[in-house]
Amino acid sequence: MPLLPTQILGNLPLPVTRIALGCMGLAGTWNPAEVGDEHRRKAITAYEAALEAGINFFDHADIYGGTACESIFKDCLEAVPGSREKIVIATKAGIRSGFYEHNPDYLRRSLEGSLKRMGLDFVDLYQLHRPDPLSHPSETAAVLDEMYTQGKIRAIGVSNYHPQQMLALRQFLKAPIVSNQIAISLLHLDPIYEGAEGQGGDGSLDQCLAFGITPLAYSPIGGGWLSGKRDLPEEPVFRGRIERILGAMKEIAPQYNDATPTQLALAWVLRHPAGIIPLYGSNNPAHIQEATAAAQINLSREDWYKLWTASRGSRVP
Numbered sequence: 001m002p003l004l005p006t007q008i009l010g011n012l013p014l015p016v017t018r019i020a021l022g023c024m025g026l027a028g029t030w031n032p033a034e035v036g037d038e039h040r041r042k043a044i045t046a047y048e049a050a051l052e053a054g055i056n057f058f059d060h061a062d063i064y065g066g067t068a069c070e071s072i073f074k075d076c077l078e079a080v081p082g083s084r085e086k087i088v089i090a091t092k093a094g095i096r097s098g099f100y101e102h103n104p105d106y107l108r109r110s111l112e113g114s115l116k117r118m119g120l121d122f123v124d125l126y127q128l129h130r131p132d133p134l135s136h137p138s139e140t141a142a143v144l145d146e147m148y149t150q151g152k153i154r155a156i157g158v159s160n161y162h163p164q165q166m167l168a169l170r171q172f173l174k175a176p177i178v179s180n181q182i183a184i185s186l187l188h189l190d191p192i193y194e195g196a197e198g199q200g201g202d203g204s205l206d207q208c209l210a211f212g213i214t215p216l217a218y219s220p221i222g223g224g225w226l227s228g229k230r231d232l233p234e235e236p237v238f239r240g241r242i243e244r245i246l247g248a249m250k251e252i253a254p255q256y257n258d259a260t261p262t263q264l265a266l267a268w269v270l271r272h273p274a275g276i277i278p279l280y281g282s283n284n285p286a287h288i289q290e291a292t293a294a295a296q297i298n299l300s301r302e303d304w305y306k307l308w309t310a311s312r313g314s315r316v317p
């Protein structure tokens with residue numbers, strides 16, 4: 001099995017693998033009180049499978065599993081001694097129950113909670129989970145710069161930021177913003193270009209290209225729909241779209257060593273010149289192994305457009 005290719009992520013010293021593991025489902029529950037030995041065993045098995053497949057980049061958030069994902073990650077790190085130094089750990093903060101918050105004291109407390117749960121002295125990449133309309137970006141920037149200067153976070157990222165929100169935060173931050181974590185997949189085209197009805201793309205990827213910011217793609221296989229292994233949804237428009245994409249994948253797969261839909265969905269995201277890193281979410285060792293093989297696929301221009309066209313439901317204008 002060839003090693004996963006890597007790329008530089010902002011100012012981090014360790015290059016990150018072209019595919020990361022999204023840890024939103026790592027605990028297998030959203031209720032920390034439910035976590036038991038079986039949850040821990042499964043999480044450790046998934047972590048070991050990811051390392052085995054060559055993944056060195058792991059994405060968390062304080063809220064995943066109601067905090068259980070970060071706590072269980074500590075067990076994962078302890079189960080594989082020496083692994084912490086070889087990986088890049090990302091987490092996020094700023095989403096609370098029913099609202100967002102970038103209040104400096106809240107963010108400080110949230111970071112301390114994440115560090116404690118994972119048993120870390122610092123996180124490699126600290127991301128604002130969503131923009132908070134009630135926080136002035138100057139205040140948010142000041143607390144991020146403080147954490148960065150203290151060495152508690154090694155790089156700063158954002159998530160779900162539109163280009164103008166990125167500009168506003170950048171205006172006040174001394175440290176660079178190295179990543180924007182957004183939904184990108186064949187089922188979420190907004191950041192790429194215009195949609196089927198001609199509505200404009202949102203410009204996120206162009207901004208990443210212009211500023212050298214790495215896009216991190218969440219839900220890169222559409223939350224599972226693009227695996228081709230799920231029963232299709234009832235709703236006819238969405239169902240038709242998935243059928244078209246899976247149909248186009250079936251046509252091109254023989255040219256890529258019979259690549260699976262999951263692999264083609266990831267290869268489609270990987271092909272963009274912005275150096276998008278898909279945050280692939282799975283706890284299943286076989287699925288993780290299958291997914292990482294996507295990094296070896298180099299889709300032709302024609303096939304990339306064929307999949308895009310299938311998702312749009314119309315030829316490009």
Ligand SMILES: NC(=O)c1ccc[n+]([C@@H]2O[C@H](COP(=O)([O-])OP(=O)(O)OC[C@H]3O[C@@H](n4cnc5c(N)ncnc54)[C@H](OP(=O)(O)O)[C@@H]3O)[C@@H](O)[C@H]2O)c1
Pocket residue numbers: 021022023024025059060129159160181182217218219220221222223224225227229230262279280281282283284287290
């Ligand atoms: N910033 C944000 O607002 C935000 C929002 C959502 C997600 N995220 C991040 O993105 C990561 C991934 O998100 P996601 O889970 O929505 O994305 P995804 O990778 O598109 O989908 C994951 C789902 O697909 C299933 N799956 C994967 N491979 C499969 C296969 N070969 N066959 C059948 N099913 C398969 C997984 O189930 P199995 O476990 O059974 O494989 C899981 O249910 C999260 O963990 C998180 O880090 C961020």
